[in-house]
Amino acid sequence: MTKLINKISLVTLISICLFISVYRINTVDKKEISWDILGYYMCLPATFIHHQPTLNDISWLQELNKKENLSGTLYQISTSDKGETMYVFLFGMALFFLPFFFLGHGIAGITGYEMDGFSLPYQYSMVIGGIIYTIIGLVFLRKALRHFFSEQISSLTMLIIVFGTNYIHHLTLKNLETVNILFMLMTIIVWNTIQWHKNQKTKNIFVIGIGITLMILIKPSELFIVFLPLLWNVFSFDSLKQKTVLLLSNKKALLITVTTCFVLLLPQLLYWHTKTGHFIYDSYKNPGVGLDFFSPHIFNVLLSYRKGWFVYTPIMLFSIWGFYFLYKNNKAIFYSILFYFLISFYIICCWTYWYYGAAFSCRPVITNYPLLAICLGYFLLFIQKQKLLIKTSFILVILFFVFLNQFQSWQLKNYILDP
Secondary structure, three states: OHHHHHOHHHHHHHHHHHHHHHHHHOOOOOOOOOHHHHHHHOHHHHHHOOOOOOOOOOHHHHHHHHHHOOOOOOOOEEEOOOOOEEEOOOOHHHHHHHHHHHHHHHHHHHHOOOOOOOOHHHHHHHHHHHHHHHHHHHHHHHHHHHHHOOHHHHHHHHHHHHHOOOHHHHOOOOOOOHHHHHHHHHHHHHHHHHHHHHHOOHHHHHHHHHHHHHHHHHOHHHHHHHHHHHHOOOOOHHHHHHHHHHHHOOHHHHHHHHHHHHHHHHHHHHHHHHHHOOOOOOOOOOOOOOEOOOOOOHHHHHHOOOOOHHHHOHHHHHHHHHHHHHHHHOHHHHHHHHHHHHHHHHHHHHEOOOOOOOOOOOHHHHHHHHHHHHHHHHHHHHHHOOOHHHHHHHHHHHHHHHHHHHHHHHHHHOOOOOO
């Protein structure tokens, strides 16, 4: 029993991963690759099956959509200023789908299914890939939490994040969406940021750079994630000077990382240049949808009945409260986490389509959950030191919020709540 308690966060991690894997495999849909997922994925069949890597001809896609009804309209296709068809979304998600596309392609060839990129083997392969990325994210989340907290606090924090928030909906039934990959990349960046400040190993700064680049290739507004490692351990003028000296002493590692990141970005830049004549191009041309920095929907994002974060994920109020305890207990990382969270949340609120389509609660804020988990952990440390009555009351509130989240997730799944 003592050994079990000493590894309770590992037991919790394994249990969560098993639950998510079994639940997700049993809920595979025949149209997993549809709507936004179709947009992230389409360059793979376009390139490797239809030999249209630049998407000059979309007749195959039009016929497929007419046959399978994967999307109401092909909004996933944009046009350049020259009127040429091109992808709306960047290549980031396709990079993560790529190995599982080939897995599905191979299985389809062996089993006699259509090798069209959309038959059942491809659907299952994509879902399995999503599960793997979810598990990787949880593994690194545990690593980061164990750096700061005990086995018990780490375990409870993971349980709250997974079962008490909209994480459980969007990283199971919707695990092919961007938030799954962004959550995973965030945990990897956080863990390697911790390790780099501890050991200054080149491999850590390299992984941080690659992680940031991939986040940008999935969602360009995640560019601001660069400030998380840059401001980590910066909490005063003296610490800023020390950080500057530390970075300058690692110039070679930084140069290697920046060069590699540029190479990773190059295919996207060359594609834009080929189609438009510009190395940077905004292909997202959905009428009426975009960023409006002067009209943020802060109240709606937080408190609207439609998708309010605190309405459908009230347990995260404890994470916000946790910023106070993060400041008191670990000022060295407080400013980097707060700075990124505020910028990220403001950008989320500035999206004119602020309810983010068929989503549960505020979907894009899930990217911040690895950071908010640290805040939550410090809040739980505070509760741990309180009297029995306060701790008991808190546990009851947590249980109620988890039940509420699971109940509302069930309502959403059964269309009692309109997605």
